[in-house]
Structure formats: structure tokens, C-alpha cells
Amino acid sequence: MQISNIGFWESWRQSQSITRKRVWVQMGGALSSLLPWQHILHAIEGKFGVGVKAYFVFLRYLVYLNLLNCTLTSGFILGPTAFYGRSISSGESAIMRDSKHLFGGNDSVLDFFLGTGYLERSPVFIGFYTRGSLDLPCLNTPLLYLAGILTMILLSLIMVVRRTIVGYKHTWMLGKRYSANMSYKIFCGWDFTIQDPASATLKHSFIRNDLKLFLEEQNFSMREAQRTLGQRVRLYLLRVILNLIVVSLLGGAFCLIYFATITSQSMIGWNWLVRLVLQYLPPMSITFVNLILPHIFRKISSFEDYSFTTQVNATLVRSIFLKLASLGMYLFFVLTTTKRHQCMENRFGREMYKLCIFNFLATFCNAFLLNYPRKLVQEKFPTSFLAWVLGKQRFLIPFNVLDLVYSQTVSWVGVYYCPLLPLIGTVTLIATFYIQKFVVMRCCVAEQRMFRASSSSVLFHFMLLLGLLMAAVTLGYSFHLQNIEPDINMSSCGPFQNGKTVFNVTKVCVESLPSPAPATLYYLSSEAFALPLILAEIIILTSYVSRGRANQKAIERLKDMLVMSSSDKRFLVKQHATMLRCRSKNRTKVHSAAVVEDNWQDPPSTH
Amino acid sequence: MGTTASHLPKDLLSEYQELTFLTKQEILLAHKRFTELLTKDEKDHQNTRVPMDRILTLPELKSNPFRKRICHVFSTSEHKDGSLTFEDFLDLLSAFSDSATLEIKSHYAFRIFDFDDDGTLDGGDLEKLVNCLTGETDDTRLTPEEMRQLISNILEESDIDKDGTVNLSEFQHVISRSPDFVSSFKIVL
Numbered sequence: 001m002q003i004s005n006i007g008f009w010e011s012w013r014q015s016q017s018i019t020r021k022r023v024w025v026q027m028g029g030a031l032s033s034l035l036p037w038q039h040i041l042h043a044i045e046g047k048f049g050v051g052v053k054a055y056f057v058f059l060r061y062l063v064y065l066n067l068l069n070c071t072l073t074s075g076f077i078l079g080p081t082a083f084y085g086r087s088i089s090s091g092e093s094a095i096m097r098d099s100k101h102l103f104g105g106n107d108s109v110l111d112f113f114l115g116t117g118y119l120e121r122s123p124v125f126i127g128f129y130t131r132g133s134l135d136l137p138c139l140n141t142p143l144l145y146l147a148g149i150l151t152m153i154l155l156s157l158i159m160v161v162r163r164t165i166v167g168y169k170h171t172w173m174l175g176k177r178y179s180a181n182m183s184y185k186i187f188c189g190w191d192f193t194i195q196d197p198a199s200a201t202l203k204h205s206f207i208r209n210d211l212k213l214f215l216e217e218q219n220f221s222m223r224e225a226q227r228t229l230g231q232r233v234r235l236y237l238l239r240v241i242l243n244l245i246v247v248s249l250l251g252g253a254f255c256l257i258y259f260a261t262i263t264s265q266s267m268i269g270w271n272w273l274v275r276l277v278l279q280y281l282p283p284m285s286i287t288f289v290n291l292i293l294p295h296i297f298r299k300i301s302s303f304e305d306y307s308f309t310t311q312v313n314a315t316l317v318r319s320i321f322l323k324l325a326s327l328g329m330y331l332f333f334v335l336t337t338t339k340r341h342q343c344m345e346n347r348f349g350r351e352m353y354k355l356c357i358f359n360f361l362a363t364f365c366n367a368f369l370l371n372y373p374r375k376l377v378q379e380k381f382p383t384s385f386l387a388w389v390l391g392k393q394r395f396l397i398p399f400n401v402l403d404l405v406y407s408q409t410v411s412w413v414g415v416y417y418c419p420l421l422p423l424i425g426t427v428t429l430i431a432t433f434y435i436q437k438f439v440v441m442r443c444c445v446a447e448q449r450m451f452r453a454s455s456s457s458v459l460f461h462f463m464l465l466l467g468l469l470m471a472a473v474t475l476g477y478s479f480h481l482q483n484i485e486p487d488i489n490m491s492s493c494g495p496f497q498n499g500k501t502v503f504n505v506t507k508v509c510v511e512s513l514p515s516p517a518p519a520t521l522y523y524l525s526s527e528a529f530a531l532p533l534i535l536a537e538i539i540i541l542t543s544y545v546s547r548g549r550a551n552q553k554a555i556e557r558l559k560d561m562l563v564m565s566s567s568d569k570r571f572l573v574k575q576h577a578t579m580l581r582c583r584s585k586n587r588t589k590v591h592s593a594a595v596v597e598d599n600w601q602d603p604p605s606t607h
Numbered sequence: 608m609g610t611t612a613s614h615l616p617k618d619l620l621s622e623y624q625e626l627t628f629l630t631k632q633e634i635l636l637a638h639k640r641f642t643e644l645l646t647k648d649e650k651d652h653q654n655t656r657v658p659m660d661r662i663l664t665l666p667e668l669k670s671n672p673f674r675k676r677i678c679h680v681f682s683t684s685e686h687k688d689g690s691l692t693f694e695d696f697l698d699l700l701s702a703f704s705d706s707a708t709l710e711i712k713s714h715y716a717f718r719i720f721d722f723d724d725d726g727t728l729d730g731g732d733l734e735k736l737v738n739c740l741t742g743e744t745d746d747t748r749l750t751p752e753e754m755r756q757l758i759s760n761i762l763e764e765s766d767i768d769k770d771g772t773v774n775l776s777e778f779q780h781v782i783s784r785s786p787d788f789v790s791s792f793k794i795v796l
Contacts, residue, residue, distance in 0.1 A: 183761045183764045186737060186757075190672065190739075192673075192703065192793055193794070193795070204747060207740045208740075208747060215753050218756070573776060577777060580776055
């Protein structure tokens with residue numbers, strides 16, 4: 001074998017880069033310990049495994065995202081409004097006049113939950129942000145408002161896409177051939193520096209969870225490999241049938257919501273009680289469907305004989321489909337059926353606000369009125385029939401993630417109409433973190449089966465992406481409505497009132513720019529630009545795809561090389577072991593030493 | 608040794624420094640901690656053995672699932688009761704110190720994990736080892752089925768010459784692939 005010479009410079013450079021990497025890793029470790037809730041996350045991971053921890057990490061990520069959105073809101077929207085005042089325009093609506101005295105006579109606590117009354121006149125909703133004294137063609141509060149919202153959505157998009165891709169790359173690189181090294185986990189598993197009994201218990205359960213997870217996966221893959229052809233056919237048939245059931249359930253749910261919406265619109269000639277019920281029929285049917293179907297999906301996925309991780313993911317995908325689609329239907333219903341109202345934007349914002357608040361209230365009630373009493377019953381009367389019926393509680397990751405994605409989607413959809421939603425979101429998410437921590441630590445028992453978090457957290461972020469996409473579509477659609485039918489959908493409040501639409505205001509700005517800029521911008525937004533753009537995208541994509549393929553091949557080859565070199569090493573270790581055994585024999589039988597030594601023509605270099 | 612006085616004689620100290628991986632301060636601290644474990648009349652005798660249960664009250668060992676094995680491995684007592692003299696104690700600290708090499712650490716780790724002291728890790732040793740790791744009580748232990756599967760996994764991976772046990776060089780082969788063994792196999796007073 002040839003050993004290539006490494007020069008002094010090269011070796012110095014390599015050692016330097018290793019030291020730098022080590023310093024970075026240590027700094028990263030130190031910084032990550034400064035992150036909030038690190039300790040709680042650690043304790044949760046120890047008790048409930050990586051899956052539950054993934055939920056909490058996701059929750060923390062959403063808090064960061066909302067905090068970022070908060071800063072954007074205050075920079076672009078609250079700041080300018082605070083500095084440059086509001087409403088110098090003549091056409092003040094009734095709401096604006098009311099806002100001089102924020103708390104009117106007939107306001108109640110209920111207004112806080114419904115988003116009416118004083119909240120309607122507060123900075124929570126879009127109606128508050130009228131055109132201020134800052135009135136240059138390209139620098140005015142409506143434009144800043146729009147810029148703020150668009151930046152927020154764009155930044156969120158970038159962040160979520162980045163996170164999804166990082167996770168995806170990670171799982172893709174690990175791939176199918178990844179196998180955990182058991183003996184390493186056993187022989188180097190214990191950390192001898194642990195002194196605290198509590199962390200020792202934690203470490204015990206860490207190791208146990210890890211081992212159980214691995215054994216479970218191995219068992220499953222063995223069972224999968226041992227399936228006969230007949231069993232396999234039967235299983236696929238079962239899966240097809242179950243998927244058909246799922247699809248028909250989803251279809252049924254959508255039909256139900258659709259008919260509820262239709263029925264609620266035809267409310268003529270009934271008495272007031274029926275009218276009230278009819279009016280709330282769509283939200284009620286949506287809630288009902290979202291309450292029942294995910295549990296059915298969970299039961300269904302347990303029959304499909306997937307691995308536990310896949311089961312969780314399948315339930316998640318099906319339920320998110322249901323949840324986002326029903327939210328979409330509801331939005332469509334609200335957007336299209338709102339009659340000409342004094343301030344339509346405020347009304348829409350109020351719906352989103354209500355959804356947000358109710359979602360949080362549901363979490364709260366679920367924790368303190370359902371989970372905690374259930375636990376108390378089990379603790380006080382462990383032998384009673386009721387305790388037996390209720391059973392032990394587990395932390396159902398799919399449903400909780402679903403709630404998070406849903407509330408974040410609502411927050412994104414509503415942020416244009418209710419700019420304080422990120423702030424509300426941050427507060428409710430932080431509260432949710434503590435509530436869920438309480439539920440997990442106090443009320444739940446650990447799952448007997450563990451599941452791997454890496455692929456799931458990619459899925460969590462992907463679903464978040466879907467939610468964001470939905471928000472963007474909703475916003476685009478409402479702008480579109482304003483554009484095609486200005487006289488019907490004209491807003492009577494907020495930054496874009498009195499005949500000014502989003503398009504008008506930006507047009508004024510663009511036209512005020514120096515000469516080449518408007519022409520360029522018009523060209524960029526025209527159809528003539530689309531063709532070159534698509535072509536360029538195709539070229540870039542093709543190059544990336546081919547590069548990706550080449551990389552994949554290289555990875556495959558490297559993996560093969562790794563297998564080869566490890567088999568080389570095994571051979572050497574085997575030689576070494578035989579040598580050692582011969583040596584120990586030699587010590588007792590001195591005579592045979594020379595013979596044995598002679599037999600080794602090729603003594604291993606490792607000795 | 609040196610237990611009569613509250614401080615060590617100078618020549619003994621430098622000798623210990625030569626023979627272990629410990630620094631002067633570490634040896635003095637070890638001495639102080641060791642004399643705290645002695646009863647009053649034991650302090651007068653030289654070369655006193657401290658019984659295992661008193662050694663195990665040290666907070667550094669108290670939560671360690673391998674504490675008894677550690678004492679047994681480092682004890683030079685003829686009764687195999689795990690009692691330690693001060694020199695045994697220094698040996699222990701030296702092997703678990705920062706500056707001990709990977710080779711020494713893996714050697715002692717092997718001896719600690721070799722519960723029946725027969726020089727190889729067989730199925731019984733591995734079972735005890737896994738139980739130590741996951742916790743000894745009934746509800747924390749793995750089921751017999753899981754245990755059987757796990758041990759066959761370990762042997763498949765590490766038992767290169769297929770004799771049904773893991774010997775020292777096979778063990779060291781596994782350890783050499785783990786980057787953080789040296790930093791986790793550590794007890795510092």
C-alpha cells in the first residue's frame with residue numbers, strides 16, 4: 001500500500017481545521033444550553049423518548065417564528081402608526097369616531113373572546129390602521145403595512161423551507177442502510193461523570209428508550225422480511241381497502257361541511273332559534289368532523305401493520321388533510337358569503353381571532369378539565385370501574401402537532417386582517433408549552449413503543465409549509481376579489497379605504513419612481529417575462545437534479561467503501577485476537593512458541 | 608499508607624505522582640477525601656482498608672450503577688470484599704482521570720463489565736451489564752425476549768471470531784470507534 005506524503009503545511013492546516021471544528025462544536029453546545037427550556041426538553045426526552053421531545057422542539061420553533069413576526073409587525077405596522085398618527089383623511093367611518101373613547105358603555109368581557117366591542121376599535125384589527133400623516137407616494141403607512149405583511153410571509157416561508165430541507169437532507173443521508181451500533185451503545189452507554197441520582201435515573205430511561213426503539217424497529221423489519229407472498233398480497237389488499245375507507249370518510253366530511261354551508265345560507269322563514277343554529281352550522285360541523293375523524297384515522301392506521309413511526313405519520317397526514325381542507329372551506333365560506341358590511345376586513349379578522357382564541361381555549365380545557373381530572377380519578381380510585389374505563393393516558397403526538405399547525409395556519413391567514421395575531425400567537429404558544437409540559441409530566445405515562453423523530457419532524461415542518469401556502473393563497477384570493485370587483489369588495493376601513501386598493505397604492509408608488517424603474521417593473525410583472533423565467537428555472541432545476549444524482553451515486557460508492565474497509569478491520573481484529581490467544585498459550589507451553597511464531601508469516605501491524 | 612498524618616510525606620507524594628496520572632493537587636484532595644471516610648481509631652493504623660459500603664457513600668460513586676464492580680476491580684483485598692486501601696483508591700482515580708489513555712480506560716472498563724472475572728464477556732455478563740444500564744428494578748428491565756434479541760445483536764456485531772464471547776481486543780475494537788468514551792469514562796473528585 002502506498003502512503004502519500006502529507007507536507008508540513010497540509011498537516012498544520014488539517015490540525016487547525018480540526019481544532020476550529022472542535023471549538024465550534026463546543027461553542028454550539030454552550031449556546032444551545034442557553035436556549036430557553038433546554039432543561040425541560042431534556043427531562044421530557046428522558047422520560048418519554050425523542051418523539052414527544054420532537055413535538056416540544058417544534059413548539060419552541062413556532063414560538064421563535066412568531067417572535068420574529070412580532071418584531072416585523074412592530075417595525076412595519078405598529079411603529080409607523082404610532083409615530084405618524086392615524087386618520088387625517090376626511091372620510092372617517094363610524095368606527096373611527098368611536099375609537100376616540102376606546103371603552104364604550106356596553107362593552108363586556110365576552111367581547112374579548114368574540115373580538116367585538118372595544119377590541120374592534122383597538123389596534124388588534126386592520127380597521128385601526130388608517131392612512132397616517134406620512135403620505136409620500138412611496139413611503140406611506142398603507143404601503144408599509146403591505147410590505148410588513150409580505151415580508152412576514154416571505155421570511156416565514158424561507159425559514160420553514162430551510163428547516164424542512166435541512167431535516168429532509170438529514171433523513172435522506174441516513175437512508176435505509178443506517179443501522180445503529182448496538183455494542184457501542186452498550187459498552188459506552190453509561191456516563192461515569194453522572195453524580196446526581198435524578199439524572200442517573202434519567203440516563204437509565206434514556207438508554208432503555210433507545211434500546212427499545214432499536215429492538216422494535218429491528219423486530220418490525222424482520223417481520224416484514226419474513227412475510228410470505230400470500231400474506232403480503234393480503235396486507236396490500238387490506239391497505240387499499242382501508243385507504244378507500246379513509247378517502248370516503250374524508251369525502252363524506254367535506255360533503256357534510258358543504259351542505260351545512262348551503263343550508264346555513266337559506267335561512268328565510270324560520271324562527272330565530274332555528275336561524276341561530278343554522279348560522280352556526282358550518283363551524284359546528286367542522287368542529288365535529290375534526291373531533292371525530294382523527295381518532296378514527298388513528299384506529300385505522302393501527303390495522304395497517306406499518307411501523308409505529310409510519311403509523312404516526314399516516315395519521316398525521318390524513319388528519320392534516322382534513323383539518324386544512326375544512327379550514328379552507330370555512331375561509332371560502334366566510335370570504336364569499338360576507339354581505340356588504342361596514343368593515344369587511346375587520347369581520348374577517350375577527351373570525352380568525354376567534355379561531356385562534358378558541359383553539360387555545362380548547363387546549364386549556366382539554367388539559368385542565370379532561371386530562372387532569374382523568375388522572376386524578378386514576379390516582380384516587382385506581383381500582384374503580386371508571387378508572388379502568390378511562391385507561392392510562394398517552395401523549396398523542398399527531399393530534400397535538402395537528403393543533404399547532406392549525407393554529408399557526410390560522411395566524412398566518414389572519415395576520416393581514418389582524419396584525420397582532422403573531423403577538424397573540426407567541427403568548428398562547430408559550431402558555432401552551434407550559435400546559436402541555438404539565439399534561440405530559442403530570443398526567444401521561446410513557447408509550448411502550450418508541451418512535452424515531454427524525455422523519456416526523458420533517459413531516460411537521462412540511463405541514464407547516466402547507467399551512468403557509470394556504471395563507472398565501474387566501475391573501476392572494478382576497479386581493480384578487482378586490483381587483484376584479486372593486487365596487488362590491490371595496491373596503492371601507494383600514495389602510496386601503498376610500499377607493500384605494502392594494503394595486504392602486506403600489507401603482508402610484510411605481511409611477512413616481514425615476515424613468516427606467518416603472519418600465520422594468522411592468523415588464524417583470526407582465527406575461528412576456530414569464531416565459532424566460534420558466535426557461536431559466538428549468539435550466540437551473542435540471543442542473544441541480546443532475547448534480548443531486550451524481551452526489552447520490554458518490555454516496556452509494558462511499559457507503560460501499562465503508563463496508564469494505566470495516567470488513568478489512570474485522571479481519572485484522574480477528575488476527576489480533578488469535579495472536580493474543582496464541583501468546584497466552586505460549587506462556588504456558590514455551591516449547592511450542594517458536595513453531596507458532598513461524599506460522600505467522602504476516603503479523604498484523606496493529607499489535 | 609500515610610493515614611496517620613493529615614498530610615502525606617513529601618517523598619510518598621512524589622512517588623504517587625510518578626506512578627499515577629494524577630497531579631499533586633489531585634492526590635492531596637484524594638487523600639483528604641479518603642481520610643474523611645476513616646473512623647477515628649482507623650486513622651492511627653497504617654494501610655487501612657476501607658470497606659466497600661463506606662466507599663460507596665462517596666457522591667461520585669453513589670449513583671453509578673457499576674459502583675460495586677468498580678470497587679471489586681480496584682480492590683487488592685484477598686477476601687474479594689471490594690475494600691480499598693488508599694493506594695487502591697489512587698489507582699481507581701488514576702484510571703478514571705482526565706489524562707489516562709484510551710487503552711488503560713478500555714482495559715478497566717472491560718474488567719468492570721466482566722462480572723464473573725473470567726476474562727471474557729459472555730452472555731451472562733452482557734445481561735448483567737444491560738440490566739445495570741437500564742435500571743435494576745422489574746419494571747425498568749427489558750423483557751427476556753428483548754434481552755435475548757439484544758445480546759444476540761451485540762454478539763453478532765462485536766464477536767468477530769464467533770466464539771460466543773467478547774474478548775478484550777474485540778471490546779477495544781468497539782471502544783476505539785467511539786469518540787466520547789474517554790470523556791465519559793471519567794470520575795473526578
